[in-house]
Amino acid sequence: MKESNISREKTLKMPLNMSDTPQQHQQMRIWQQNLNKSLHAQLDLLHSADPNDFDILLLQEPHIDHLGNTRANAHWAVIYPDRHLRDPKKTRSVILINKKVSTTSWTPIATQSSDIMAIQLQGDFGTVRIFNIYNDCQNDDSLNMLANHLRTQEHREHPVAPMRMVWAGDFNRHHPLWDEERNNHLFTTPSNDDGTSERHTNPRGINNEEYYKS
Structure with missing residues (x-):
């Protein structure tokens, strides 16, 4: 460990x-x-x-x-x-x-x-x-x-x-407010049954990819 x-x-x-x-x-x-x-x-x-x-x-x-x-x-x-x-x-x-x-x-x-x-x-x-x-x-x-x-x-x-x-x-939790950009993958949920992927948003309501670009 x-x-x-x-x-x-x-x-x-x-x-x-x-x-x-x-x-x-x-x-x-x-x-x-x-x-x-x-x-x-x-x-x-x-x-x-x-x-x-x-x-x-x-x-x-x-x-x-x-x-x-x-x-x-x-x-x-x-x-x-x-x-x-x-x-x-x-x-x-x-x-x-x-x-x-x-x-x-x-x-x-x-x-x-x-x-x-x-x-x-x-x-x-x-x-x-x-x-x-x-x-x-x-x-x-x-x-x-x-x-x-x-x-x-x-x-x-x-x-x-x-x-x-x-x-x-x-608290074993990840969040865009305190995680580094290299941990962006941690905010992606597993693929849905239809093959699509859902993105978590940060507290500002912005998709994380857009959040990190801003």
């Missing part, structure tokens, strides 16, 4: 209640990466993600060992989905949170999915819910599960206003 060494950083501007700097307001920095279940990729990430620079690591397809655990080091607390203990090998989303972040400022969110891990942070800035999502390339089960969760009364309630959400992860 191909290893991943590509990181995507997301920076959110909000004050954090850090245990060692309780009065300091600073940005929260998030590292998001799909590790393709590779131990080498995960160890490389832990070496590269300096805990002085990052507060949260959102991992998709993390390495899970024979004991059902992922890998971390002394700087990070691991948060597993609520269904992890049922079948650890099915877990494809975990969150590592910097131990400098006060444990009184965050709580895990139960999503009833091994592919979605979420946490809630609250403070003077309000409430922020971060969803780490792995969406299988063969179905939209994770997105449907997320949609169901967002309709629950539990999700509508939040202790401190305003409430904001962050969705991050590996």
Whole structure:
């Protein structure tokens, strides 16, 4: 399986209640990466993600060992989905949170999915819910599960206003807005029964071939 060494950083501007700097307001920095279940990729990430620079690591397809655990080091607390203990090998989303972040400022969110891990942070800035999502390339089960969760009364309630959400992860989807032109073939549906081929259009309603020419 191909290893991943590509990181995507997301920076959110909000004050954090850090245990060692309780009065300091600073940005929260998030590292998001799909590790393709590779131990080498995960160890490389832990070496590269300096805990002085990052507060949260959102991992998709993390390495899970024979004991059902992922890998971390002394700087990070691991948060597993609520269904992890049922079948650890099915877990494809975990969150590592910097131990400098006060444990009184965050709580895990139960999503009833091994592919979605979420946490809630609250403070003077309000409430922020971060969803780490792995969406299988063969179905939209994770997105449907997320949609169901967002309709629950539990999700509508939040202790401190305003409430904001962050969705991050590996959605296994291609789109003209973020794919390169060389991936144009990915937006062609299989040939129809009559031998014709249907072209997907981009959000502007333009055929992709015309979109790339413009």
